[in-house]
Each structure stands twice: as structure tokens, then as C-alpha cells.
Amino acid sequence: xxxxxxxxxxxxxxxxxxxxxxxxxxxxxxxxxxxxxxxxxxxxxxxxxxxxxxxxxxxxxxxxxxxxxxxxxxxxxxxxxxxxxxxxxxxxxxxxxxxxxxxxxxxxxxxxxxxxxxxxxxxxxxxxxxxxxxxxxxxxxxxxxxxxxxxxxxxxxxxxxxxxxxxxxxxxxxxxxxxxxxxxxxxxxx
Amino acid sequence: xxxxxxxxxxxxxxxxxxxxxxxxxxxxxxxxxxxxxxxxxxxxxxxxxxxxxxxxxxxxxxxxxxxxxxxxxxxxxxxxxxxxxxxxxxxxxxxxxxxxxxxxxxxxxxxxxxxxxxxxxxxxxxxxxxxxxxxxxxxxxxxxxxxxxxxxxxxxxxxxxxxxxxxxxxxxxxxxxxxxxxxxxxxxxxxxxxxxxxxxxxxxxxxxxxxxxxxxxxxxxxxxxxxxxxxxxxxxxxxxxxxxxxxxxxxxxxxxxxxxxxxxxxxxxxxxxxxxxxxxxxxxxxxxxxxxxxxxxxxxxxxxxxxxxx
Numbered sequence: 026x027x028x029x030x031x032x033x034x035x036x037x038x039x040x041x042x043x044x045x046x047x048x049x050x051x052x053x054x055x056x057x058x059x060x061x062x063x064x065x066x067x068x069x070x071x072x073x074x075x076x077x078x079x080x081x082x083x084x085x086x087x088x089x090x091x092x093x094x095x096x097x098x099x100x101x102x103x104x105x106x107x108x109x110x111x112x113x114x115x116x117x118x119x120x121x122x123x124x125x126x127x128x129x130x131x132x133x134x135x136x137x138x139x140x141x142x143x144x145x146x147x148x149x150x151x152x153x154x155x156x157x158x159x160x161x162x163x164x165x166x167x168x169x170x171x172x173x174x175x176x177x178x179x180x181x182x183x184x185x186x187x188x189x190x191x192x193x194x195x196x197x198x199x200x201x202x203x204x205x206x207x208x209x210x211x212x213x214x215x
Numbered sequence: 216x217x218x219x220x221x222x223x224x225x226x227x228x229x230x231x232x233x234x235x236x237x238x239x240x241x242x243x244x245x246x247x248x249x250x251x252x253x254x255x256x257x258x259x260x261x262x263x264x265x266x267x268x269x270x271x272x273x274x275x276x277x278x279x280x281x282x283x284x285x286x287x288x289x290x291x292x293x294x295x296x297x298x299x300x301x302x303x304x305x306x307x308x309x310x311x312x313x314x315x316x317x318x319x320x321x322x323x324x325x326x327x328x329x330x331x332x333x334x335x336x337x338x339x340x341x342x343x344x345x346x347x348x349x350x351x352x353x354x355x356x357x358x359x360x361x362x363x364x365x366x367x368x369x370x371x372x373x374x375x376x377x378x379x380x381x382x383x384x385x386x387x388x389x390x391x392x393x394x395x396x397x398x399x400x401x402x403x404x405x406x407x408x409x410x411x412x413x414x415x416x417x418x419x420x421x422x423x424x425x426x427x428x429x430x431x432x433x434x435x436x437x438x439x440x441x442x443x444x445x446x447x448x449x450x451x452x453x454x455x456x457x458x459x460x461x462x463x464x465x466x467x468x469x470x471x472x473x474x475x476x477x478x479x480x481x482x483x484x485x486x487x488x489x490x491x492x493x494x495x496x497x498x499x500x501x502x503x504x505x506x507x508x509x510x511x512x513x514x515x516x517x518x519x520x521x522x523x524x525x
Contacts, residue, residue: 033487034250034271036243055487070247071271072307078269079487082480103247117266117306132306138330139353141240142233157233158243159308159330197243 028211029054029063033079035071035104039196040204047204049211057088065098065211068105070158070194073132074117076108086121093125098187098214100207106130106183106190107161114164126185127167134162134179135192146193148174148182153200155181155193162192187214236353241375244331244355245439248272248308248376248462252452252483253441255279255466257297259304261475268479272308272330274464275301280337280384281467281506284518290338292320298327310357315524316342318351325354331376332356334369336523337383337466346524349373359443361394361521363401367422367430368525370438377436379460380521381444384467386508388445388454390521395442395458405431444521447472447506449485449499456489473503 030040032053044051044067051067054060066089068076080086093099093109101109108122110130135141135157143156153174163180166172174182174191181192182203187210195203234240251271256262262273277293278286292313302309308330313320315334320341324332334347336359349356350373359380360366366377379398381391401420405427408416413431417424429437442460446452447468455463463486465479472478481498488494516522 032250036246036249038249039246071249072247072251074266074307075251075269075271075483078267078480079483082269082484115306137328138244138308138355139325139328140235141244142235143237143240144233145231156239156243158240158247194243197239197246 026050026064026211026215027052027062028065028067028208029060030067030069031055031060031076033071033083034075035069036194036196037069040067040069040102043196043201043204044208047201047208049208055083057085060085060089061092064215065100065207066092067207068099068101068108068123070103070105070196073104073107073113073122074120076104077121080123081121086123089123090125093123093188096187096214098207098211099123099125100189102191102194102196103158103160106163106192107132109188109190110163112165125188126170126183126190128163128170128183129165130161131164132161133159134164135160146174146176146181148203153195153202154198155195156197157193160192238375241355242438244308245357245376248441249439250487251462252479252486253310253462253464254469254479255464256301257470259300261470262301262305262309264476265469265479266305266307268476269483270307270479271462272310273301273305274333274466275309275311275329279467279470280520281386281471282384283337284384284509292317292324292338295323295327298324298329302328312338313347314338315340316345316347318347321347321352321354321356325352329354334358334374336380336520340523344525346372349375357441359521359524360398362397363405363430364420364422365524366398366436366440367420367426370426370436371423374438376439376441378441378443378464380524381442381446382511382514383444383520384509385445385511385514386447386468386471386506387511388447388451389511391442391444391446391455392458394444394521395455395460398440399459402430402434402436406434446482447508449481449495452482452485453489453495456486462486468506471506473505478502
């Protein structure tokens with residue numbers, strides 16, 4: 026089992042390390058053939074407009090959409106959450122995503138970099154030290170979306186079927202529970 | 216420093232207080248820029264072009280380095296109106312430059328909501344002995360470096376991101392190459408030293424021992440390393456990435472070229488596929504004229520920006 030980390034732009038290395046510490050084999054993937062060969066896909070933190078532009082330029086948008094719709098497990102943090110959202114609020118003009126989770130993600134909802142913060146939040150009812158960097162939140166979650174975490178009433182972690190997304194960056198802290206959850210989701214899909 | 220804390224109201228819920236401006240939050244922001252291109256812009260229109268081309272951030276400037284060279288005079292922080300115009304024009308992060316040592320310019324930039332401050336040798340230094348104490352700020356800083364000792368001194372002062380200095384505004388990549396190689400050689404050298412030699416090495420590098428030991432162990436800087444200064448073509452970006460840069464700043468190379476939008480997008484693609492010559496070849500076609508550029512050897516010593524900072 027190999028989990029691909031989408032290596033167009035962003036904190037790819039941190040996700041690869043987090044996945045390997047969670048018992049998975051992980052590698053950066055950039056080309057469609059590499060993505061198709063993976064058993065699961067992580068979309069890292071980064072700049073969502075850049076991820077969109079590069080995915081469009083290298084003709085990955087539609088094929089990855091189809092892979093996700095076809096049941097490929099995927100996990101996105103921050104910009105990755107935006108890329109997995111069916112709708113984006115406060116996006117750049119015409120901003121597109123892979124989609125898959127029936128939700129609206131609001132970009133930079135927590136503010137600019139001077140507002141970026143870390144603190145303990147509840148994920149799945151348990152405390153988790155979370156790092157938010159120009160983070161989005163989930164403004165609307167559809168009926169099939171399970172809310173896994175909230176911060177001050179804002180949805181910051183969700184799951185829908187084989188898709189997982191967090192507004193914060195579990196790859197930047199040593200706690201591996203979120204990546205372990207995703208690894209178990211990928212194993213469960215085999 | 217004042218912090219703009221949009222989330223403090225949540226403390227009423229009994230949730231722990233959010234911590235802003237931590238080293239993790241500052242360095243983490245740079246991690247999110249990796250693999251990306253940060254572009255110098257002087258107007259909201261240029262910022263839009265950069266965002267449309269896939270830039271991960273823009274650097275708001277009054278004049279690009281090539282114009283600072285041509286026009287001379289004292290180069291300072293940009294006008295707040297101009298910075299706010301650029302912040303309002305794009306959804307991606309906006310950086311801005313403060314003069315070396317000019318903490319009051321940095322205070323102003325933080326109050327404007329800038330996402331990253333570049334304490335930059337491209338502007339005229341305001342202090343000949345001291346850089347800004349960057350730990351005092353909520354906003355993170357990126358600083359230039361020509362070698363490992365300089366990079367570690369800046370990190371000790373609180374820089375959350377390092378870039379090569381290169382020689383800005385020349386369109387000539389040779390100095391960026393020198394600095395990237397020097398930084399990487401410095402790190403490799405530390406990795407090969409026995410622990411007892413790191414103490415003297417720290418003295419030689421004029422850097423704190425703890426940082427020297429950390430780099431020797433990790434084999435990398437504790438913060439993200441970008442390249443800057445003279446990058447003008449997709450192949451320049453690809454070369455810098457292969458030399459170990461984690462991302463690219465481009466300045467005069469874009470808006471001093473024939474077709475900025477196309478060159479922007481090409482450098483973004485080349486930075487992602489830096490190790491794939493087929494992609495670099497494809498995106499390098501038909502970009503129009505590159506900036507003319509300057510041969511660094513012909514620059515008088517007092518016009519070499521890389522010598523500024525210590």
C-alpha cells in the first residue's frame with residue numbers, strides 16, 4: 026500500500042514523514058500516472074490558488090476528480106481541505122477544486138498571518154493541539170458530512186466516506202492520530 | 216507589538232487561548248510556501264497577474280531592484296497606500312520589505328496586516344551593526360544570507376525563513392548560485408564533523424552553538440530555504456531548486472521582461488517540475504524577451520547589495 030502526497034506545491038515533506046511515522050509507505054506524486062498508482066492521496070497545506078492553477082495547467086483537475094468520485098481515499102489539510110470542498114467562499118475569481126466533500130470552505134477565514142495561531146481543539150471528542158495558518162473553516166457541511174472537530178463553533182475537521190479534511194496542520198505537530206486515522210481509512214478501502 | 220487576534224472571543228467558551236506569533240506558526244507559514252514562486256510587484260494590477268499565474272505570494276515593492284539600481288537614491292519601505300492596494304487586490308499572502316535594522320518600518324508593516332516581512336538588503340540599510348530583533352514581532356520575517364553563518368545569525372535573531380541574497384535586479388543568477396552552494400556546502404560540512412568540533416565551528420561561523428548543533432544533526436536549516444536574486448528564466452528556477460532551494464523569489468526578472476504573465480506562469484511550472492527537463496523545455500518556449508540583465512563583475516563594490524547585512 027502506497028499513499029501519494031500531491032507534490033505540486035506545499036508542505037509535502039511533512040506529510041510524507043507523518044504518514045511514514047503512521048506506518049504507511051508514502052511518496053510525493055506529481056504526474057497522473059503516479060497519482061493513479063497510489064492507494065490514497067494526501068493534498069498538503071500550501072496555497073490553494075497555486076494548487077488549482079498547477080492542477081489545471083498539468084491537466085490533473087478532471088482526472089483527480091474522477092479518481093476521488095471513484096472512491097480513492099483522500100486527506101487534505103488547510104489548502105488541501107479547500108481542494109476537497111465542493112464549493113469555495115472568498116476564493117480567487119473562478120477558483121476550482123477537486124471537490125468530493127459536500128461542503129463550502131471559506132478561505133483565510135481565520136484571518137491573515139498575524140492571526141495564525143495554535144491551540145488545543147477537540148477532534149473526535151479528544152483534545153488535539155492544532156496549528157492554524159491563514160486557515161479556512163467549513164462554512165456549510167452537507168448531510169453526509171460528519172463533523173469531527175470544531176473550534177469556537179467553527180467546523181475545522183470533517184469526514185465524508187473515504188475523504189478526510191482538516192483546517193489545521195496535523196503534519197506540523199508530533200501527534201499522529203489524524204494521519205493514523207487516514208492510513209486506516211486507506212487500508213479499509215483495499 | 217500589538218496582535219490582531221480574531222479568535223480571542225472564544226476564550227469565553229473555556230477553550231484555551233490561541234497563541235499567535237509562535238515559532239511554529241511563523242516557520243509553518245513558510246513551509247506552506249514551499250515549491251512555490253513569490254513575485255515582486257509594484258501595483259495591484261501586477262499583483263493580479265502574479266496571482267493568476269500561480270504565485271504563492273507577492274512581494275509589495277515601490278520599485279523593483281532593477282529600477283532601484285537605475286534610479287539610485289535611498290530605497291525605503293513602500294507607501295502604506297500602495298501596500299493596502301495590493302493586499303486588497305489579491306487573496307494570496309502579501310509580503311513587504313523593511314530596511315535592514317529598521318524596526319519601526321517593520322512595526323508599520325505588521326500593523327498593515329502584511330503576512331511576511333523581508334528584512335532586505337535591496338533597500339538601503341538603516342543600521343550598520345544590528346538587524347531587527349524579529350522575536351518581538353507577531354508577523355514572521357524572511358532574511359537574506361550568503362552563507363551558513365549569516366543564515367544562522369538571522370535565525371538566531373528570529374528569522375522564520377531564509378533566502379539566498381543573490382544579486383537582486385541584475386537578471387544574473389551567478390550570485391544566487393554562489394550563495395546556494397555555499398549554504399549547502401556549509402550544512403554538509405557540519406554533518407561530517409565530530410560533536411567536539413562543533414563548538415569551535417560555531418565560533419568560526421559566528422553563530423550560536425545550539426543552532427549549529429541542530430543543523431549538524433538535521434542536515435538542514437531549521438527554517439525553509441528559498442532562493443532569490445537574479446532569477447530570470449524557468450531554467451534559472453529549475454537550477455536553484457536542484458541546488459536545494461525549497462522555492463523561488465523572482466523580482467525584476469518578471470516585469471522587466473517582454474511577456475510578464477507568460478514568464479510568471481512558466482517559472483511557476485518550472486519550480487514544480489524542476490527536475491524534469493522535458494517540462495522545463497516546454498515552458499521555456501516563446502516567452503518573449505528576458506530582461507537584459509547586468510554582468511555582476513562590472514558592478515562597483517558599493518552597488519553590490521549582497522554585501523549589505525552582516
